[in-house]
Amino acid sequence: xxxxxxxxxxxALAAALSGCQDKGPQKEFVSIExxxxxxxxxxxxxxxxxxxxxxxxTGTGERLESADVYIVNGKIxxxxxxLAVQADTTVNAAGKWVTxxxxxxxxxxxxxxxPSVESHQDGNEMISPNTAEVWVEHSVxxxxxxxxRAREGGITTLQILPGSANLFGGRAVTLKNxxxxxxxxxxxxxxxxxxxxxxxxxxxxxxxxxxxAPYTRxxxxxxxxxxxxxxxxxxxAWEQYEAAYKAGLNPTAPERDIKYDTLRGVLxxxxxxxxxxxxxxxxxxxxxxxxxxxxxxxxxxxxxxxxKVADLLAENGNCAALWPDWWGFKMEAYDMVQExxxxxxxVKNSCxxxxxxxxxxxxxxxxxxxxxxxxxxxxxxxxxxxHAIKWITYNAAKSLGVADKTGSLEAGxxxxxxxxxxxxxSVYSKAQEVYxxxxxxxxxxxxxxxxxxxxxxGQR
Numbered sequence: 001x002x003x004x005x006x007x008x009x010x011x012a013l014a015a016a017l018s019g020c021q022d023k024g025p026q027k028e029f030v031s032i033e034x035x036x037x038x039x040x041x042x043x044x045x046x047x048x049x050x051x052x053x054x055x056x057x058t059g060t061g062e063r064l065e066s067a068d069v070y071i072v073n074g075k076i077x078x079x080x081x082x083l084a085v086q087a088d089t090t091v092n093a094a095g096k097w098v099t100x101x102x103x104x105x106x107x108x109x110x111x112x113x114x115p116s117v118e119s120h121q122d123g124n125e126m127i128s129p130n131t132a133e134v135w136v137e138h139s140v141x142x143x144x145x146x147x148x149r150a151r152e153g154g155i156t157t158l159q160i161l162p163g164s165a166n167l168f169g170g171r172a173v174t175l176k177n178x179x180x181x182x183x184x185x186x187x188x189x190x191x192x193x194x195x196x197x198x199x200x201x202x203x204x205x206x207x208x209x210x211x212x213a214p215y216t217r218x219x220x221x222x223x224x225x226x227x228x229x230x231x232x233x234x235x236x237a238w239e240q241y242e243a244a245y246k247a248g249l250n251p252t253a254p255e256r257d258i259k260y261d262t263l264r265g266v267l268x269x270x271x272x273x274x275x276x277x278x279x280x281x282x283x284x285x286x287x288x289x290x291x292x293x294x295x296x297x298x299x300x301x302x303x304x305x306x307x308k309v310a311d312l313l314a315e316n317g318n319c320a321a322l323w324p325d326w327w328g329f330k331m332e333a334y335d336m337v338q339e340x341x342x343x344x345x346x347v348k349n350s351c352x353x354x355x356x357x358x359x360x361x362x363x364x365x366x367x368x369x370x371x372x373x374x375x376x377x378x379x380x381x382x383x384x385x386x387h388a389i390k391w392i393t394y395n396a397a398k399s400l401g402v403a404d405k406t407g408s409l410e411a412g413x414x415x416x417x418x419x420x421x422x423x424x425x426s427v428y429s430k431a432q433e434v435y436x437x438x439x440x441x442x443x444x445x446x447x448x449x450x451x452x453x454x455x456x457x458g459q460r
Contacts, residue, residue: 029245030253032238032261034270037137039187041176043074043414043437050087051419053094059393059408063386069098071415074438079409093419096432099389100408101156101416103396104362105274105321106301106355110160110175110183111136113144114359124163125170129207129214129223132195133259134170136162140183145453146359147186151177151442152450153363154418154431157188159400161196161301164276165206167214167223169196171262172274174400178436179451192272192401194298195262197224199277199286200332221285228293231263238264266295272401273298274321278332280308287316299399301355304336307343310350319351319399320344324371341391342376342383353399354391365392370425385425 049071056067058079068083069076078085111123122139125131140160150158155177162170172194175186200217208215214223237254244251265271273290277283277300290297299319300306304327306313306320313320322344327336337343345352354369356362373388397407406414415438422429433449434442443449 026245026248026250030241032256034261034265037135037184037187039189040182040184041178041180041187041189042185043439045071045074045415045435045437045439047089047438048072048077048085048087049415049435049438050083050085050090051093051098051417052090053092054096054098054419055423056098056409057100057386057389057424058410059100059389060410061386061390063384066094067098069409069417071417071435071438074415076409076411076413076415076417078411091419091433095422097420097422097424097429098409099154099418099420099424100393101406101418101434101436102154102365102392103400103407104150104155104158104356104365104392105299105353105396105399106357107150107158107160107359107362108163108357109146109150109158109359109362110140110142110144111162112359113141114146123161124165126163126165126206129166129203129212130168130227130259131162131166131170132168132227132262133257134162135173135193136160136170136196137173137183137187140173140175140186142180142183142186143454145455146362147177148179148451148453149359150362151434152431152444154366154420154424154434155362156416156418156434156436156441157397157400157402157406158362159194159274161194161274164196164198164202166198167203167220168227168259168263169198171271172196174402176436178441181454188402190402190405192270193262193265194272194274194400195266197273197275197277197286199275199282200279201330202276217282221289224289225292227263228267228289231260231267232293234260235264235267267293269296272296272399274301274399275299276301278302278304280305283309283318284312287312287318299351299353302333302357303344304333304340307337307340310344310347313344314347314350317349317351319353319395321353321355321396321399323357324354324368324375338372338375339379339381341372342381345383345391346381351395351398352391353395355396366420366424366429367427368392370427373425385423388425 174188174191394407397403419433
């Protein structure tokens with residue numbers, strides 16, 4: 001990683017450290033609590049479930065006919081044909097399809113809830129180009145009825161992002177899509193935080209109109225670079241403090257800044273970048289930026305021109321979260337092709353994801369993936385259901401850093417499972433039953449498993 005000359009701020013911090021490094025009684029060590037709002041989510045199922053005789057798409061590229069899925073204590077125990085096991089509950093899924101729970105990596109539910117009224121618009125802190133200090137989880141309203149509608153479409157995990165007005169929009173949070181009264185009770189245990197960034201037109205438009213930087217794309221880049229320089233210095237100052245204290249000295253801790261706590265988390269590899277970025281050359285620029293400062297550029301969202309740099313994305317391990325047919329609404333979103341996802345997906349070691357960024361299409365993300373598969377096949381691709389399901393399951397989990405926990409039907413994974421009444425790539429398909437950690441959280445035929453929001457409860 002490139003080395004930087006220390007700013008006057010950090011030089012002052014360093015001077016303070018050197019002036020306090022006596023060997024007297026040490027003051028209490030100052031540490032930063034990295035997760036002050038921990039998950040309180042608890043899986044509710046300790047029973048076993050056997051789903052039998054279904055067409056199973058595992059999320060790992062396999063398609064099994066007349067197969068069973070066996071769930072024990074909230075985890076996938078076995079997947080295969082004619083499993084010789086006993087379960088507390090057996091579900092006859094003959095003629096139906098089973099997939100991993102669907103994952104949407106780009107949602108604003110809870111922060112931009114429905115009904116969409118001004119008093120509920122809490123997703124975009126448009127007061128500065130860099131608002132890395134805000135955490136969208138502090139805007140999430142868990143009673144948003146949109147969570148229930150998404151669950152009815154098979155969504156078991158979703159990432160809530162702040163908006164895209166700023167170069168750095170704030171922290172994202174990953175949730176389990178379970179009915180709950182608090183955000184913490186939905187928070188996906190041990191999922192890494194995300195950092196929302198944005199390229200191109202949004203930040204330069206929002207701030208350029210105010211007469212402040214950035215006003216151009218070069219202004220965008222200058223803003224990113226300055227922020228990463230300051231974050232690098234902040235990280236160095238804290239590491240110097242920690243090393244000096246560990247050596248038995250008595251240094252003064254640097255001043256805390258929650259904006260740079262987040263950026264330092266990226267530099268330390270603990271927080272994943274999720275970057276709203278449409279154009280090919282800007283994605284390439286952001287990869288260069290990440291190399292300059294020594295972090296990973298993460299996932300590009302809305303990458304309308306991702307197909308132009310598919311090789312570059314795969315080479316650098318970047319996921320691309322894309323729409324099937326939503327483009328042309330502004331200049332940077334103009335140059336799309338309907339095979340965008342398929343072209344990105346065709347490269348070795350790629351990570352193509354289908355996302356929604358919508359409180360309505362999140363309810364049918366399976367159909368969004370289907371549009372791509374069928375359109376691409378009409379134009380010479382040879383995509384199958386067992387492959388395409390990865391775009392909304394395994395690859396999405398990989399983008400969020402939770403692929404070791406969910407996103408596929410493999411032994412030991414969390415039992416996030418959807419039973420569909422027919423091929424989920426059919427426009428007529430509906431989720432029949434949805435399980436999160438082996439607990440049924442939705443049943444189309446049983447009102448007992450159809451959650452009702454507390455919204456307006458006191459008005460009834």
